[in-house]
Amino acid sequence: MKNEFRSWSDVRIFLAVVREGSTLAASKVLGLAQPTVARRIDALEHETGLTLFVRDTRGFKPTKDAMAILPIAEAFEDAAGALSRKVQDLSQPRPIRITGFDTNFSERVSQIFNEFCALHPKIQIEFLPSMQTLDLVAGEADIALRLSRSPQDPDLICRTISLARYSVYGTPDYAAKHGLPTKPEELAEHAVFSFKRSDIRPTLHDWLTHYVPEDKLARIYSETSLMYAAVYAGQGLGLLNLRLIAAKEKAGAVIRCFEPPAALNAEHMVLIAPDAYRRAEVKAFAKYFIPRYAALFKD
Amino acid sequence: MKNEFRSWSDVRIFLAVVREGSTLAASKVLGLAQPTVARRIDALEHETGLTLFVRDTRGFKPTKDAMAILPIAEAFEDAAGALSRKVQDLSQPRPIRITGFDTNFSERVSQIFNEFCALHPKIQIEFLPSMQTLDLVAGEADIALRLSRSPQDPDLICRTISLARYSVYGTPDYAAKHGLPTKPEELAEHAVFSFKRSDIRPTLHDWLTHYVPEDKLARIYSETSLMYAAVYAGQGLGLLNLRLIAAKEKAGAVIRCFEPPAALNAEHMVLIAPDAYRRAEVKAFAKYFIPRYAALFKD
DNA sequence: AACTCGTTCTTCATATTTGTAGAACAGCAC
DNA sequence: GTGCTGTTCTACAAATATGAAGAACGAGTT
Numbered sequence: 001m002k003n004e005f006r007s008w009s010d011v012r013i014f015l016a017v018v019r020e021g022s023t024l025a026a027s028k029v030l031g032l033a034q035p036t037v038a039r040r041i042d043a044l045e046h047e048t049g050l051t052l053f054v055r056d057t058r059g060f061k062p063t064k065d066a067m068a069i070l071p072i073a074e075a076f077e078d079a080a081g082a083l084s085r086k087v088q089d090l091s092q093p094r095p096i097r098i099t100g101f102d103t104n105f106s107e108r109v110s111q112i113f114n115e116f117c118a119l120h121p122k123i124q125i126e127f128l129p130s131m132q133t134l135d136l137v138a139g140e141a142d143i144a145l146r147l148s149r150s151p152q153d154p155d156l157i158c159r160t161i162s163l164a165r166y167s168v169y170g171t172p173d174y175a176a177k178h179g180l181p182t183k184p185e186e187l188a189e190h191a192v193f194s195f196k197r198s199d200i201r202p203t204l205h206d207w208l209t210h211y212v213p214e215d216k217l218a219r220i221y222s223e224t225s226l227m228y229a230a231v232y233a234g235q236g237l238g239l240l241n242l243r244l245i246a247a248k249e250k251a252g253a254v255i256r257c258f259e260p261p262a263a264l265n266a267e268h269m270v271l272i273a274p275d276a277y278r279r280a281e282v283k284a285f286a287k288y289f290i291p292r293y294a295a296l297f298k299d
Numbered sequence: 300m301k302n303e304f305r306s307w308s309d310v311r312i313f314l315a316v317v318r319e320g321s322t323l324a325a326s327k328v329l330g331l332a333q334p335t336v337a338r339r340i341d342a343l344e345h346e347t348g349l350t351l352f353v354r355d356t357r358g359f360k361p362t363k364d365a366m367a368i369l370p371i372a373e374a375f376e377d378a379a380g381a382l383s384r385k386v387q388d389l390s391q392p393r394p395i396r397i398t399g400f401d402t403n404f405s406e407r408v409s410q411i412f413n414e415f416c417a418l419h420p421k422i423q424i425e426f427l428p429s430m431q432t433l434d435l436v437a438g439e440a441d442i443a444l445r446l447s448r449s450p451q452d453p454d455l456i457c458r459t460i461s462l463a464r465y466s467v468y469g470t471p472d473y474a475a476k477h478g479l480p481t482k483p484e485e486l487a488e489h490a491v492f493s494f495k496r497s498d499i500r501p502t503l504h505d506w507l508t509h510y511v512p513e514d515k516l517a518r519i520y521s522e523t524s525l526m527y528a529a530v531y532a533g534q535g536l537g538l539l540n541l542r543l544i545a546a547k548e549k550a551g552a553v554i555r556c557f558e559p560p561a562a563l564n565a566e567h568m569v570l571i572a573p574d575a576y577r578r579a580e581v582k583a584f585a586k587y588f589i590p591r592y593a594a595l596f597k598d
Numbered sequence: 599a600a601c602t603c604g605t606t607c608t609t610c611a612t613a614t615t616t617g618t619a620g621a622a623c624a625g626c627a628c
Numbered sequence: 629g630t631g632c633t634g635t636t637c638t639a640c641a642a643a644t645a646t647g648a649a650g651a652a653c654g655a656g657t658t
Contacts, residue, residue, distance in 0.1 A: 003383060003387070004379070005382050005383045005386070006308075006311070008307040008310065008311055008375060008379060009305075009307045009308040011307065011382075012307055022604075022605060023605085024604070024605060024606080025604090025605090032646080032647085033646065033647045034605085034606080034607095034647095035606090035607075035608085035647075036646055038606070039645080040645095048386045048390075049386070049390050050386060050389055050390060051577045054573065055605095055606070055607095056606085056653095056654090057606065057652090057653050057655080058604075058654075058655075059604085059605065059606085060606090063573075063577065064574045065389050065574070065577075068385065068389060069382065069385060069386070069389075072378055072381045072382045072385055075374070075377070075381065076307060076378045076379075076382075078374075079374040079375045079378060080303070080304045080307060082371050082374065083304050083310070083368065083371045083372075083375075084303060084304045086367065086368060086371055087304070087347045087348070087349060087368070090349055090364050090367060090368075091349060139363065274362075275362055275363045278350040278364075321634075321635060322635085322636075323634070323635060323636080324634090331616080331617090332616065332618075333617095333635085333636080333637095334616080334617075334618090334638085335615075335616055338616085354635095354636065356622090356624045356634085356636065357624070357625070357634075357635065357636095358634085358635065358636085359636090
């Protein structure tokens with residue numbers, strides 16, 4: 001099949017001429033000049049080697065060959081219609097899907113979402129609070145708020161927000177009863193809470209068990225909020241995020257035992273899938289959200 | 300659906316770029332320059348409003364949107380393939396279908412056919428000897444050899460060969476026994492054969508019955524050859540074509556009773572369907588056949 | 599018979615598309 | 629590192645397609 005048919009656009013003109021019965025009428029529906037239409041038909045006849053129309057002073061009358069080709073020309077048209085619809089569909093604004101640890105969706109962060117939604121009522125936002133790491137590249141979500149100690153997929157658009165740090169905390173109450181450790185090695189002498197769940201990488205838990213054997217831990221939680229609450233209640237010590245308990249620490253409700261170990265530091269970042277970033281609504285959201293989100297974590 | 304997709308040709312380029320992975324490679328398979336391919340893709344993205352490729356120094360990588368469009372682009376390609384095949388099929392030489400009264404396919408005429416076939420071994424000729432008038436415009440045959448008293452469809456290509464004339468003939472044998480009429484009004488006193496068939500317009504028969512009541516006719520044949528044979532056998536008179544029996548008349552085997560009535564004159568013509576005439580092989584045949592055929596009837 | 603209408607074709611100036619050539623850049627092999 | 633290869637861009641000249649205007653033509657209408 002070496003003689004491949006090249007000028008697909010001419011098929012569109014062919015259809016108009018068949019339907020209108022003249023190049024002049026066709027030129028009007030196509031928005032072209034009449035000589036152009038006639039020339040395109042000439043080119044099409046030349047390319048196919050067929051006589052498609054008999055010309056005369058009352059118009060272009062399709063030959064049998066033209067009629068034989070018509071259904072195929074209509075297949076082109078169907079494909080064009082399908083393409084239009086598909087393009088329409090793809091450019092339709094879809095909900096923006098945002099994933100992150102549930103602790104990321106604090107009240108102040110939610111407020112930014114709300115402000116944005118008020119500004120752009122058409123745009124929907126969908127939250128996928130999940131401890132698991134959804135695959136942005138595969139399209140499982142559009143935007144991720146993430147803490148990570150390892151480098152990200154280079155395809156993702158990445159904006160670093162802050163450095164997340166962790167240290168061991170206890171309440172003044174607990175300190176008064178049991179004292180506080182001054183270095184990790186002293187943890188084994190205390191009641192220590194940890195967080196662990198099978199579907200999450202246990203980075204913090206592993207660090208703790210390096211100093212406190214797992215069976216000596218006071219309790220292991222599968223929800224961070226419960227673990228935090230246990231520490232606040234003065235029942236033991238826990239490895240807490242400096243940022244999350246900053247207000248409590250300042251107020252003296254919790255006491256930091258020692259400086260945050262560098263090994264636990266994690267990049268706090270916003271990741272955007274490149275395919276998603278091409279969507280106007282995602283771009284608008286990112287432009288609005290990221291600086292405001294970053295401001296929350298400004299030192 | 301006001302935003303109709305216009306530039307169908309760009310779909311072809313889109314496919315090549317998706318498949319080759321770069322505009323340079325695509326330009327080679329398409330036989331275009333690389334900047335042209337890149338520009339067509341730009342135009343396509345602009346027309347659809349989608350980002351179809353991420354450009355970088357190692358090529359054009361299709362986005363998810365591009366992949367979503369791909370099956371539709373392939374539908375265009377399928378249509379183009381179907382069109383190529385259809386065009387191929389339509390330009391394939393088909394047998395030339397020739398229709399006419401069986402008396403037209405005499406030995407001398409067949410010889411012209413044979414000569415032409417020897418000259419063009421690829422071209423097949425198909426004979427449709429039929430007393431019925433096949434519809435050339437509808438494509439029932441390509442070429443017709445015809446006798447007609449009425450004007451033809453103006454769409455048909457028409458070449459007049461001769462004027463066919465008819466008169467009443469009898470053998471010398473018959474004449475010796477019964478004498479011969481000298482004008483149509485005397486026919487009623489003779490044994491007269493006629494030809495009539497339900498699917499043929501009975502022009503000659505009607506003329507005869509104007510002078511001889513149908514139930515007084517000696518016999519009515521449904522095959523002209525049988526009727527001619529009956530006249531040759533001297534059993535009666537018949538309305539014969541001057542051209543067909545010219546040799547016999549010259550030899551004195553039959554005798555013309557009176558001058559051919561003008562009302563029975565018919566145009567002897569070759570008709571060609573315009574759609575058929577566009578086919579190269581039909582044109583070649585007409586060019587070869589018509590002058591030779593006409594020569595057979597030259598006065 | 600003269601007019602109008604819708605049509606095709608022709609011509610020419612203009613607009614658009616294409617190709618060529620070369621710069622710039624990143625990955626890869628030596 | 630250095631050079632090679634495959635790639636994208638950019639700029640400009642050449643080729644090509646387009647549109648506007650008008651001639652010519654035939655059919656239908658007044």
